[in-house]
Amino acid sequence: MSAASSTPVYTGTRESNGVIRALLTDLYQITMAYAYWKSDKMDDKSVFDLYFRRNPFKGEYTLFAGLEECVKLLQNFSFSESDINYLKTVMPVEQEFFDYLAGLSAKDVTLLAVDEGTVVFPKVPLLTVEGPLAVVQLLETPLLNLINYASLVATNAMRFRMAAGSSKSLLEFGLRRAQGPDGGLSASRYCYMGGFDGTSNALAGKMFGIPLRGTHAHAFVTSYSSLREIKSRKLKRKEGSEEVDFVDLCLKWQTQLASDMSFLADQVGEGELAAFIAYAQAFPDNMLALIDTYDVLRSGLPNFCTVAMALHELGYQARGIRLDSGDLAYLSSVVRAVFCKLAKQYQLAWFEKLTIVASNDINEDTILSLNTQGHDIDSFGIGTHLVTCQKQPALGCVFKLVEVNGQPTMKLSEDVEKVSIPGKKRAYRLFGADGTALVDLMLQMEEDVPSVGQRTLCRHPTQESKRAYVSPARIDLLHHEYWKNGKIMKELPPLGDLRKRAFESMQTLRQDHKRALNPTPYKVSVTSSLYTFIHDLWLQNAPIGELS
Numbered sequence: 197m198s199a200a201s202s203t204p205v206y207t208g209t210r211e212s213n214g215v216i217r218a219l220l221t222d223l224y225q226i227t228m229a230y231a232y233w234k235s236d237k238m239d240d241k242s243v244f245d246l247y248f249r250r251n252p253f254k255g256e257y258t259l260f261a262g263l264e265e266c267v268k269l270l271q272n273f274s275f276s277e278s279d280i281n282y283l284k285t286v287m288p289v290e291q292e293f294f295d296y297l298a299g300l301s302a303k304d305v306t307l308l309a310v311d312e313g314t315v316v317f318p319k320v321p322l323l324t325v326e327g328p329l330a331v332v333q334l335l336e337t338p339l340l341n342l343i344n345y346a347s348l349v350a351t352n353a354m355r356f357r358m359a360a361g362s363s364k365s366l367l368e369f370g371l372r373r374a375q376g377p378d379g380g381l382s383a384s385r386y387c388y389m390g391g392f393d394g395t396s397n398a399l400a401g402k403m404f405g406i407p408l409r410g411t412h413a414h415a416f417v418t419s420y421s422s423l424r425e426i427k428s429r430k431l432k433r434k435e436g437s438e439e440v441d442f443v444d445l446c447l448k449w450q451t452q453l454a455s456d457m458s459f460l461a462d463q464v465g466e467g468e469l470a471a472f473i474a475y476a477q478a479f480p481d482n483m484l485a486l487i488d489t490y491d492v493l494r495s496g497l498p499n500f501c502t503v504a505m506a507l508h509e510l511g512y513q514a515r516g517i518r519l520d521s522g523d524l525a526y527l528s529s530v531v532r533a534v535f536c537k538l539a540k541q542y543q544l545a546w547f548e549k550l551t552i553v554a555s556n557d558i559n560e561d562t563i564l565s566l567n568t569q570g571h572d573i574d575s576f577g578i579g580t581h582l583v584t585c586q587k588q589p590a591l592g593c594v595f596k597l598v599e600v601n602g603q604p605t606m607k608l609s610e611d612v613e614k615v616s617i618p619g620k621k622r623a624y625r626l627f628g629a630d631g632t633a634l635v636d637l638m639l640q641m642e643e644d645v646p647s648v649g650q651r652t653l654c655r656h657p658t659q660e661s662k663r664a665y666v667s668p669a670r671i672d673l674l675h676h677e678y679w680k681n682g683k684i685m686k687e688l689p690p691l692g693d694l695r696k697r698a699f700e701s702m703q704t705l706r707q708d709h710k711r712a713l714n715p716t717p718y719k720v721s722v723t724s725s726l727y728t729f730i731h732d733l734w735l736q737n738a739p740i741g742e743l744s
């Protein structure tokens with residue numbers, strides 16, 4: 197492609213988004229903080245779990261993303277003087293409360309989290325946040341904001357990767373369609389984590405070290421209408437210093453290929469040919485042309501082959517083409533057939549392997565459908581459906597109080613799926629002998645940790661009849677301390693490492709959990725003791741009705 201790729205050692209500036217700070221919260225968190233303060237409850241020892249209830253996109257897995265930004269939020273958590281001055285204008289309360297707010301930090305908060313880039317499942321906390329009630333309450337909104345979209349779009353990207361397979365290149369082209377500047381930046385970052393190979397977003401490339409990729413737009417083609425607009429007709433041979441009339445060379449090849457490829461030289465767009473020539477002069481070693489501006493088969497493809505052959509005569513190899521409309525399966529196959537024919541005829545093996553990029557409103561289903569039809573696309577450029585997560589626009593993570601001053605708390609609901617799992621918990625992932633994940637198991641803090649080879653009863657958290665014995669071959673603790681006593685406790689790996697982790701984590705998942713249509717649910721369970729505890733507390737808290 198035309199843009200040079202970034203060097204492998206560059207991992208980005210890792211800047212945080214300047215908008216992430218304590219005041220990026222809902223008003224009700226601040227009013228609750230005031231009420232906690234007023235009733236001297238603000239320092240009650242609280243434990244909150246952040247989790248989601250259902251996997252997105254009718255799937256059975258989610259990729260956990262956004263943790264690094266959560267840790268940085270804790271690191272920088274404070275209200276500035278100007279934040280406080282603003283709050284005074286919206287909350288006419290005692291000066292002492294504002295003194296209290298001004299002194300807040302996250303130094304007494306402990307954050308336990310699943311490692312970023314891990315595959316996660318409903319109900320298992322992604323984060324467990326412990327600390328003074330008012331402070332952790334204030335954190336609810338920004339933490340949810342940082343996890344929800346990041347995990348949603350990373351999961352979306354992984355689904356596109358699953359659909360496309362590992363051999364295809366996936367490029368994120370979504371900045372222009374994203375939900376504002378931050379939506380665009382987050383999309384680029386987390387789509388890379390979820391398995392995309394590059395982004396067109398230059399700022400994301402710089403900040404996060406994502407390989408930058410790109411072709412050119414229709415505007416470049418339509419800006420030319422004739423060969424006369426080419427200012428300099430010259431192009432230097434790759435080796436040596438001889439300059440040749442590149443336009444004449446292209447016209448020579450046009451005559452030759454018109455007979456080889458059976459096209460009419462007077463039917464190809466002259467402006468399009470001029471644009472391809474100009475682009476080849478700018479990027480003789482990296483020429484990738486958008487060929488659908490007028491007519492792919494009668495004009496774009498002949499013009500590209502003309503310029504590619506002329507480049508070859510000067511010692512250069514073109515890169516390929518992009519299709520941005522029409523039947524992408526059919527057109528890619530016809531284009532590939534022409535490349536193969538010319539490769540054979542002119543003994544140019546590389547011509548057969550020219551890159552075919554496809555774009556235009558591509559979604560997961562389009563890729564799956566293209567796979568069943570058969571196609572010759574090497575690379576997909578995807579914007580709208582990827583970054584806006586059109587299939588499901590929000591993940592729906594929630595943040596629930598599960599313990600206060602050592603007492604478990606529970607949010608009841610008519611809907612059994614919405615009942616929160618009370619108390620501070622530990623969670624493990626249990627693996628089978630072949631390395632696949634079998635079940636996630638939550639247990640109470642005082643329970644014995646399950647061990648390898650030990651037969652453990654895993655129960656569905658709410659459905660009594662659903663249970664299974666598991667004798668795990670491997671056990672992974674899911675949560676790790678990331679923040680405690682005002683310090684980062686665990687390394688926050690660079691984005692490239694999180695991307696690798698996401699691949700590896702997906703590999704531990706059974707194929708039937710990953711399939712696009714009607715996948716099998718992964719089992720999330722609790723120990724017998726936690727099951728009994730949940731149900732006893734539930735009964736204690738649910739009011740008994742009276743019939744009359």
Ligand SMILES: Nc1ncnc2c1ncn2[C@@H]1O[C@H](COP(=O)(O)OP(=O)(O)OP(=O)(O)O)[C@@H](O)[C@H]1O
Pocket residue numbers: 520521522523524525526555556557558559562565566569
């Ligand atoms: N072989 C195919 N199978 C399934 N979907 C396809 C196939 N080829 C293209 N598509 C999808 O069909 C849709 C075609 O959209 P649409 O008809 O609006 O575009 P177009 O007419 O080809 O191009 P333009 O953007 O110039 O209007 C796109 O979403 C594209 O990704």
Ligand SMILES: O=P(O)(O)OC[C@H]1O[C@H](OP(=O)(O)OP(=O)(O)O)[C@H](O)[C@@H]1O
Pocket residue numbers: 369370372373413414520555556557558577578579580581
């Ligand atoms: O289709 P998406 O998945 O969102 O991918 C990005 C699109 O952005 C560009 O189009 P452009 O903005 O030039 O407009 P277009 O839709 O008319 O092609 C590009 O040609 C793709 O079609």
Ligand SMILES: O=C(O)c1cccnc1
Pocket residue numbers: 369370396409410411412413518555577579
């Ligand atoms: O580089 C491209 O081809 C590109 C970039 C953004 C949007 N559409 C296409």
Ligand SMILES: [Mg+2]
Pocket residue numbers: 520555556557
């Ligand atoms: Mg389009």
